[in-house]
Amino acid sequence: MTDYEVTRIVDSEDILTHLALFSDCDPTRFDDAVKEVKWQKTKLKENGEVDKYKACLAAKGYKQEYGVDYKEVFAPVASEHKIYKLKKALRAWYSHIDAYFINKGFQRCPYEHTLYTKITVDGKIIMVCLYVDDLIYTENDRAMFEKFKESMMLEFDMTDLGLIHYFLGIEVVQSAAGIFISQKKYVQEILDRFDMKDCNSVTTPMEKGLKLIKDSGGKMVDSTFYKQIVVSLMYLTIIRPDIMHSVSLINRYMENPKQIHLLAAKRIIRYLRGTMDFGLFYKMGEKSYLYGFTDSDYAGDLDDRRSTSGYLFMMGSATVSWL
Numbered sequence: 001m002t003d004y005e006v007t008r009i010v011d012s013e014d015i016l017t018h019l020a021l022f023s024d025c026d027p028t029r030f031d032d033a034v035k036e037v038k039w040q041k042t043k044l045k046e047n048g049e050v051d052k053y054k055a056c057l058a059a060k061g062y063k064q065e066y067g068v069d070y071k072e073v074f075a076p077v078a079s080e081h082k083i084y085k086l087k088k089a090l091r092a093w094y095s096h097i098d099a100y101f102i103n104k105g106f107q108r109c110p111y112e113h114t115l116y117t118k119i120t121v122d123g124k125i126i127m128v129c130l131y132v133d134d135l136i137y138t139e140n141d142r143a144m145f146e147k148f149k150e151s152m153m154l155e156f157d158m159t160d161l162g163l164i165h166y167f168l169g170i171e172v173v174q175s176a177a178g179i180f181i182s183q184k185k186y187v188q189e190i191l192d193r194f195d196m197k198d199c200n201s202v203t204t205p206m207e208k209g210l211k212l213i214k215d216s217g218g219k220m221v222d223s224t225f226y227k228q229i230v231v232s233l234m235y236l237t238i239i240r241p242d243i244m245h246s247v248s249l250i251n252r253y254m255e256n257p258k259q260i261h262l263l264a265a266k267r268i269i270r271y272l273r274g275t276m277d278f279g280l281f282y283k284m285g286e287k288s289y290l291y292g293f294t295d296s297d298y299a300g301d302l303d304d305r306r307s308t309s310g311y312l313f314m315m316g317s318a319t320v321s322w323l
Contacts, residue, residue, distance in 0.1 A: 124139075171279075186236065191269065205271040230250055230265060244322055244323065280318060290314070
Protein backbone atom coordinates (compact mmCIF):
# COMPACT_ATOMS: atom_id res chain seq x y z
CA MET A 1 0.00 0.00 0.00
CA THR A 2 3.00 2.35 0.10
CA ASP A 3 2.33 3.38 -3.48
CA TYR A 4 -0.84 5.13 -2.30
CA GLU A 5 0.52 6.93 0.77
CA VAL A 6 0.28 10.71 0.86
CA THR A 7 3.38 12.07 2.59
CA ARG A 8 2.71 15.79 2.18
CA ILE A 9 0.26 17.84 4.19
CA VAL A 10 -3.00 17.75 2.28
CA ASP A 11 -5.21 20.77 1.76
CA SER A 12 -9.00 20.91 1.98
CA GLU A 13 -9.46 19.87 -1.64
CA ASP A 14 -7.32 16.78 -1.11
CA ILE A 15 -9.32 15.90 1.97
CA LEU A 16 -12.52 16.05 -0.03
CA THR A 17 -10.98 13.89 -2.72
CA HIS A 18 -9.58 11.16 -0.50
CA LEU A 19 -12.33 11.17 2.18
CA ALA A 20 -10.16 10.53 5.22
CA LEU A 21 -11.57 7.88 7.51
CA PHE A 22 -8.93 7.49 10.22
CA SER A 23 -9.39 8.50 13.86
CA ASP A 24 -7.30 7.93 16.97
CA CYS A 25 -10.20 6.92 19.20
CA ASP A 26 -13.97 6.57 19.22
CA PRO A 27 -16.31 7.90 21.93
CA THR A 28 -17.70 5.28 24.28
CA ARG A 29 -20.95 7.06 25.19
CA PHE A 30 -23.71 8.39 22.93
CA ASP A 31 -23.68 11.83 24.60
CA ASP A 32 -19.98 12.15 23.80
CA ALA A 33 -20.40 10.86 20.26
CA VAL A 34 -22.98 13.41 19.14
CA LYS A 35 -20.73 16.29 20.26
CA GLU A 36 -18.39 15.51 17.36
CA VAL A 37 -19.22 16.44 13.78
CA LYS A 38 -18.52 12.96 12.51
CA TRP A 39 -21.08 11.23 14.75
CA GLN A 40 -24.71 11.69 13.88
CA LYS A 41 -28.11 10.92 15.42
CA THR A 42 -30.44 8.86 13.25
CA LYS A 43 -34.08 7.83 13.27
CA LEU A 44 -35.49 11.35 13.26
CA LYS A 45 -39.17 12.25 13.60
CA GLU A 46 -40.94 14.59 11.17
CA ASN A 47 -40.14 17.58 13.40
CA GLY A 48 -36.44 16.77 13.56
CA GLU A 49 -36.47 15.23 17.05
CA VAL A 50 -34.64 11.96 17.63
CA ASP A 51 -37.01 9.02 17.34
CA LYS A 52 -34.40 6.43 18.26
CA TYR A 53 -30.86 6.83 19.53
CA LYS A 54 -28.73 5.00 17.03
CA ALA A 55 -25.38 6.74 16.61
CA CYS A 56 -23.44 5.95 13.47
CA LEU A 57 -20.13 7.22 12.16
CA ALA A 58 -20.64 9.56 9.21
CA ALA A 59 -17.23 10.33 7.72
CA LYS A 60 -16.85 13.99 6.78
CA GLY A 61 -13.35 14.30 5.40
CA TYR A 62 -13.69 18.00 4.71
CA LYS A 63 -14.05 18.68 8.46
CA GLN A 64 -11.28 16.40 9.69
CA GLU A 65 -7.83 17.67 10.64
CA TYR A 66 -4.49 16.25 9.60
CA GLY A 67 -2.71 14.71 12.56
CA VAL A 68 -5.91 14.59 14.63
CA ASP A 69 -8.46 12.58 12.67
CA TYR A 70 -6.01 10.88 10.33
CA LYS A 71 -2.29 10.48 9.69
CA GLU A 72 -2.03 8.68 6.37
CA VAL A 73 -4.51 8.91 3.54
CA PHE A 74 -5.14 6.22 0.97
CA ALA A 75 -6.97 6.52 -2.32
CA PRO A 76 -10.49 5.10 -1.80
CA VAL A 77 -10.78 2.22 -4.24
CA ALA A 78 -14.01 0.23 -4.30
CA SER A 79 -13.60 -3.47 -3.65
CA GLU A 80 -15.90 -5.51 -5.84
CA HIS A 81 -15.51 -8.42 -3.44
CA LYS A 82 -16.72 -6.30 -0.51
CA ILE A 83 -19.63 -4.90 -2.52
CA TYR A 84 -20.64 -8.44 -3.43
CA LYS A 85 -20.51 -9.43 0.23
CA LEU A 86 -22.75 -6.48 1.08
CA LYS A 87 -25.31 -7.60 -1.47
CA LYS A 88 -25.15 -11.13 -0.09
CA ALA A 89 -25.69 -9.79 3.43
CA LEU A 90 -28.86 -7.93 2.39
CA ARG A 91 -30.14 -10.99 0.60
CA ALA A 92 -29.36 -13.18 3.62
CA TRP A 93 -31.29 -10.79 5.90
CA TYR A 94 -34.35 -10.79 3.66
CA SER A 95 -34.22 -14.58 3.27
CA HIS A 96 -34.06 -14.95 7.04
CA ILE A 97 -37.02 -12.74 7.87
CA ASP A 98 -39.00 -14.02 4.88
CA ALA A 99 -38.58 -17.59 6.12
CA TYR A 100 -39.62 -16.48 9.61
CA PHE A 101 -42.87 -14.93 8.38
CA ILE A 102 -43.71 -17.95 6.24
CA ASN A 103 -43.09 -20.32 9.17
CA LYS A 104 -45.41 -18.22 11.33
CA GLY A 105 -48.29 -18.65 8.89
CA PHE A 106 -47.96 -15.39 6.96
CA GLN A 107 -48.50 -15.18 3.22
CA ARG A 108 -46.30 -13.03 1.03
CA CYS A 109 -48.17 -10.72 -1.31
CA PRO A 110 -47.47 -11.82 -4.92
CA TYR A 111 -47.54 -8.20 -6.12
CA GLU A 112 -45.58 -6.58 -3.27
CA HIS A 113 -42.96 -8.96 -1.90
CA THR A 114 -42.35 -6.98 1.29
CA LEU A 115 -46.00 -7.17 2.39
CA TYR A 116 -47.08 -10.13 4.53
CA THR A 117 -50.57 -10.99 5.77
CA LYS A 118 -51.95 -13.54 8.20
CA ILE A 119 -55.69 -14.27 8.41
CA THR A 120 -57.21 -16.70 10.89
CA VAL A 121 -60.40 -18.72 10.41
CA ASP A 122 -62.31 -16.41 12.77
CA GLY A 123 -61.46 -13.31 10.71
CA LYS A 124 -58.52 -11.96 12.71
CA ILE A 125 -55.91 -10.34 10.49
CA ILE A 126 -52.46 -8.87 10.84
CA MET A 127 -50.53 -7.16 8.02
CA VAL A 128 -46.80 -6.44 8.16
CA CYS A 129 -44.82 -4.31 5.70
CA LEU A 130 -41.03 -4.64 5.62
CA TYR A 131 -38.62 -1.89 4.59
CA VAL A 132 -34.99 -3.04 5.02
CA ASP A 133 -34.94 -3.56 8.82
CA ASP A 134 -38.01 -1.47 9.68
CA LEU A 135 -41.48 -2.96 10.08
CA ILE A 136 -44.90 -1.33 10.09
CA TYR A 137 -48.04 -3.29 10.85
CA THR A 138 -51.79 -3.07 11.28
CA GLU A 139 -54.23 -5.52 12.86
CA ASN A 140 -57.79 -5.95 14.10
CA ASP A 141 -56.94 -7.98 17.19
CA ARG A 142 -54.51 -6.62 19.79
CA ALA A 143 -53.91 -9.95 21.53
CA MET A 144 -52.90 -11.53 18.22
CA PHE A 145 -50.36 -8.79 17.63
CA GLU A 146 -48.88 -8.93 21.15
CA LYS A 147 -48.23 -12.63 20.66
CA PHE A 148 -46.63 -11.90 17.28
CA LYS A 149 -44.47 -9.10 18.75
CA GLU A 150 -43.19 -11.31 21.57
CA SER A 151 -42.24 -13.95 19.03
CA MET A 152 -40.42 -11.34 16.90
CA MET A 153 -38.45 -10.04 19.88
CA LEU A 154 -37.27 -13.55 20.69
CA GLU A 155 -36.03 -14.02 17.13
CA PHE A 156 -34.69 -10.51 16.36
CA ASP A 157 -33.18 -7.60 18.26
CA MET A 158 -35.95 -5.04 17.83
CA THR A 159 -37.59 -2.01 19.48
CA ASP A 160 -41.29 -1.12 19.50
CA LEU A 161 -41.58 2.58 18.57
CA GLY A 162 -45.35 2.72 19.11
CA LEU A 163 -47.86 4.31 16.74
CA ILE A 164 -46.38 5.40 13.43
CA HIS A 165 -46.00 9.15 12.99
CA TYR A 166 -43.38 9.52 10.26
CA PHE A 167 -42.14 6.98 7.73
CA LEU A 168 -40.10 7.54 4.56
CA GLY A 169 -41.12 11.19 4.36
CA ILE A 170 -44.82 10.47 4.97
CA GLU A 171 -46.49 11.99 8.02
CA VAL A 172 -49.25 9.94 9.64
CA VAL A 173 -51.93 11.26 12.01
CA GLN A 174 -54.18 8.64 13.62
CA SER A 175 -57.41 9.53 15.41
CA ALA A 176 -60.77 8.04 16.29
CA ALA A 177 -62.13 9.40 13.00
CA GLY A 178 -59.52 7.71 10.82
CA ILE A 179 -56.00 8.01 9.43
CA PHE A 180 -54.63 11.07 7.65
CA ILE A 181 -51.36 10.94 5.69
CA SER A 182 -49.52 13.89 4.18
CA GLN A 183 -46.05 15.09 3.15
CA LYS A 184 -46.03 18.64 4.49
CA LYS A 185 -42.43 18.45 5.71
CA TYR A 186 -41.27 17.11 2.35
CA VAL A 187 -43.07 19.94 0.52
CA GLN A 188 -41.31 22.45 2.76
CA GLU A 189 -37.98 20.82 1.90
CA ILE A 190 -38.76 21.17 -1.82
CA LEU A 191 -39.59 24.86 -1.40
CA ASP A 192 -36.32 25.44 0.47
CA ARG A 193 -34.24 23.36 -1.94
CA PHE A 194 -35.37 25.23 -5.03
CA ASP A 195 -35.49 28.64 -3.32
CA MET A 196 -39.26 29.04 -3.68
CA LYS A 197 -40.39 29.20 -0.05
CA ASP A 198 -41.55 32.81 -0.55
CA CYS A 199 -43.19 32.31 -3.96
CA ASN A 200 -46.80 33.24 -4.66
CA SER A 201 -49.15 30.27 -4.50
CA VAL A 202 -51.61 29.32 -7.25
CA THR A 203 -54.85 27.37 -7.11
CA THR A 204 -54.13 24.86 -9.90
CA PRO A 205 -51.03 22.80 -10.73
CA MET A 206 -51.25 23.72 -14.43
CA GLU A 207 -52.52 26.67 -16.43
CA LYS A 208 -55.88 26.08 -18.05
CA GLY A 209 -55.50 24.93 -21.64
CA LEU A 210 -51.69 24.61 -21.48
CA LYS A 211 -50.30 22.27 -24.14
CA LEU A 212 -46.66 21.33 -23.63
CA ILE A 213 -44.52 20.47 -26.65
CA LYS A 214 -40.84 19.70 -27.22
CA ASP A 215 -40.26 23.31 -28.35
CA SER A 216 -37.00 22.67 -30.23
CA GLY A 217 -36.46 26.40 -30.74
CA GLY A 218 -37.16 27.42 -27.17
CA LYS A 219 -34.72 28.78 -24.61
CA MET A 220 -32.59 26.05 -23.05
CA VAL A 221 -32.40 25.59 -19.27
CA ASP A 222 -30.16 23.62 -16.91
CA SER A 223 -31.26 20.03 -17.48
CA THR A 224 -29.79 18.85 -14.16
CA PHE A 225 -31.78 21.44 -12.23
CA TYR A 226 -34.93 20.53 -14.15
CA LYS A 227 -34.46 16.82 -13.47
CA GLN A 228 -33.99 17.50 -9.76
CA ILE A 229 -37.34 19.29 -9.66
CA VAL A 230 -39.16 16.55 -11.57
CA VAL A 231 -37.73 13.71 -9.47
CA SER A 232 -38.60 15.55 -6.25
CA LEU A 233 -42.17 16.05 -7.46
CA MET A 234 -42.48 12.43 -8.54
CA TYR A 235 -41.99 11.26 -4.95
CA LEU A 236 -44.89 13.50 -3.90
CA THR A 237 -47.26 11.71 -6.27
CA ILE A 238 -47.38 8.68 -3.96
CA ILE A 239 -50.03 10.48 -1.87
CA ARG A 240 -50.91 13.48 -4.07
CA PRO A 241 -53.16 12.38 -6.96
CA ASP A 242 -53.96 16.05 -7.63
CA ILE A 243 -50.49 16.62 -9.15
CA MET A 244 -50.10 13.25 -10.85
CA HIS A 245 -51.16 14.41 -14.32
CA SER A 246 -49.06 17.57 -14.25
CA VAL A 247 -45.93 15.77 -13.05
CA SER A 248 -46.40 13.08 -15.70
CA LEU A 249 -46.47 15.76 -18.40
CA ILE A 250 -43.29 17.58 -17.34
CA ASN A 251 -41.60 14.21 -16.92
CA ARG A 252 -41.73 13.72 -20.70
CA TYR A 253 -39.23 16.52 -21.33
CA MET A 254 -36.39 15.61 -18.95
CA GLU A 255 -34.05 14.80 -21.84
CA ASN A 256 -34.10 18.28 -23.38
CA PRO A 257 -36.05 20.72 -21.17
CA LYS A 258 -36.78 24.27 -22.30
CA GLN A 259 -37.98 27.40 -20.55
CA ILE A 260 -41.67 26.55 -21.02
CA HIS A 261 -41.16 23.19 -19.29
CA LEU A 262 -39.30 24.74 -16.36
CA LEU A 263 -42.07 27.29 -15.87
CA ALA A 264 -44.64 24.47 -15.83
CA ALA A 265 -42.58 22.59 -13.22
CA LYS A 266 -42.25 25.69 -11.04
CA ARG A 267 -46.00 26.28 -11.24
CA ILE A 268 -46.54 22.87 -9.64
CA ILE A 269 -44.26 23.95 -6.79
CA ARG A 270 -46.24 27.19 -6.46
CA TYR A 271 -49.40 25.08 -6.24
CA LEU A 272 -47.79 23.00 -3.49
CA ARG A 273 -46.92 26.20 -1.66
CA GLY A 274 -50.62 26.82 -1.06
CA THR A 275 -51.66 23.19 -0.57
CA MET A 276 -48.90 21.72 1.59
CA ASP A 277 -51.50 20.62 4.16
CA PHE A 278 -53.30 18.45 1.60
CA GLY A 279 -53.23 14.68 2.02
CA LEU A 280 -55.34 11.53 2.05
CA PHE A 281 -57.87 10.68 4.76
CA TYR A 282 -58.97 7.10 5.37
CA LYS A 283 -62.21 7.17 7.35
CA MET A 284 -62.68 4.75 10.22
CA GLY A 285 -65.52 2.23 10.03
CA GLU A 286 -66.54 3.06 6.47
CA LYS A 287 -67.82 0.34 4.16
CA SER A 288 -64.96 -0.47 1.84
CA TYR A 289 -66.42 -0.82 -1.62
CA LEU A 290 -63.78 -0.75 -4.33
CA TYR A 291 -64.59 1.23 -7.45
CA GLY A 292 -62.56 3.03 -10.06
CA PHE A 293 -62.57 5.46 -12.95
CA THR A 294 -60.52 5.49 -16.11
CA ASP A 295 -60.30 7.76 -19.12
CA SER A 296 -58.12 8.44 -22.14
CA ASP A 297 -57.78 11.22 -24.66
CA TYR A 298 -57.34 10.62 -28.37
CA ALA A 299 -54.00 11.60 -29.91
CA GLY A 300 -53.59 14.31 -27.29
CA ASP A 301 -49.80 14.47 -27.45
CA LEU A 302 -48.91 17.25 -29.89
CA ASP A 303 -45.44 15.80 -30.58
CA ASP A 304 -46.17 12.20 -31.54
CA ARG A 305 -50.00 12.06 -31.41
CA ARG A 306 -50.05 9.37 -28.78
CA SER A 307 -53.00 8.99 -26.43
CA THR A 308 -52.74 9.59 -22.69
CA SER A 309 -54.60 7.27 -20.29
CA GLY A 310 -55.29 7.57 -16.59
CA TYR A 311 -57.15 5.80 -13.82
CA LEU A 312 -58.21 6.28 -10.20
CA PHE A 313 -59.39 3.63 -7.75
CA MET A 314 -61.09 4.31 -4.44
CA MET A 315 -61.80 2.19 -1.38
CA GLY A 316 -64.86 3.81 0.15
CA SER A 317 -64.19 7.55 0.09
CA ALA A 318 -60.39 7.17 0.11
CA THR A 319 -58.20 7.11 -2.97
CA VAL A 320 -55.88 4.09 -3.01
CA SER A 321 -54.40 3.96 -6.53
CA TRP A 322 -54.02 6.38 -9.41
CA LEU A 323 -52.05 7.10 -12.55
